[in-house]
Amino acid sequence: MKLQDEARHKSEDVSNSVLADVVLALQRRIEVNHQFDIPYLAGYSKDGRTVYIDRHLPRTMAWQGQSVKLAPFLVTHEIVEKSLLDQLRLHYLHAHQIALRTERDAVRAAGVSWRAYQALMKRNEKSIDEERVRAVPRDLDLTPYRDLEDFPVLDRLVKAAG
Template identity: 60%
Template structure:
């Protein structure tokens, strides 16, 4: 069984090594795309098989004099959020809060300070949020934008999608 083979560390306690196993396992379960314009930095397909990360977001951040890939943390967040929306029908805000906490712990487990990660994200978030959406995946799940009643963004997403077809 695949899940059994992914257990490299075992602990009943909250353990950084176990969380690292979880992050790696989640990242193996989806296709990751950096080809599109994605509001709010990242999102997911309706069928949960693809995680989309905005094409303009740098793939690494500099931490402790080395480049660290940020993709695993975003993927972890997006998968957990999508599962909570689909399986438990939570409102986006609640699913996002839980996913953000898991993302935060995954970042910290990797040795990156959450404050540094957040600063990196905020630095790129505004530029991404202000971009003109030109390339939007046809299967992007719009639930977050609907739950937040972000109708202007929904309209942009719809126009970008129909313009790409």
């Protein structure tokens, strides 16, 4: 698909339609993998070409009688975060904050309640202390865990990937 074809909607203002185009464009650029245990629900490969979503997270949520896919919102978050880390060398906390706001706006642009979405995420987020990390991708980017100095989780990830 040509780059100009991805921008189906046009606006210089804040636009839900343009943001929906962005979410689709981001999904086209990476592979999504649901086969691993990923603390904090999602992560990305070192090269940024794969977004990993925890295998236990439901793939959809019910919203107003519809089944809404969760991956597009998580992919948006992870790609924005990874890009800010790699391209601008931001600290994880800063990249995460921008990515979280982008994810929130993508959820809202899709007509889904951010509160309902967040509630689902929180219900599915395992306590970090309880996380049984068994299957970890060898190319998982560990930058978030290092920047947060989350050494217990980092240690479990390294051991499980080894």
